[in-house]
Structures are given as structure tokens and as C-alpha cells.
Amino acid sequence: MSLTVIFEVLLMAFSPHPHSAHQAIMRTNLLKEELEELKLSMNASEEQKSMIVAQSKQLVSHLL
Numbered sequence: 001m002s003l004t005v006i007f008e009v010l011l012m013a014f015s016p017h018p019h020s021a022h023q024a025i026m027r028t029n030l031l032k033e034e035l036e037e038l039k040l041s042m043n044a045s046e047e048q049k050s051m052i053v054a055q056s057k058q059l060v061s062h063l064l
Helices: 003-014 018-063
Strands: none
Touching: 003 018
16 A cells, blocks of 8 residues: 555544545645656756766867
């Protein structure tokens, strides 16, 4: 059983308002999606950084 499912079950069991539990689950899912998007963005930035460093090294080697 995944942690998300466990979290959802516990939240619904202890929440006085099922609607509040649903809102919390939806918010959790949105935050997970946002985290994944940030990870992808960070990976792209790292790739761009690597390319810039490689280009800089090539320029320096051509100048010397």
C-alpha cells in the first residue's frame, strides 16, 4: 500500500468533515505535481549549465 493511500485513509478516518479530507487530498496531489514540475525544471537547468560550461571550455581552448 502506498504512502499516499495510507495518508488518505488516515485523513478520512480522523477528519470530522469528509469535505475537508477531500480538500487535503487534492492539495497533496497538486503539491506532488508541482514538485515533479520543479524537479524537471531543475534537471533542465542543470543540463543547460553543463552545456554552457562545455561551450566555455571550448572557447577558452580555441583562444589559447
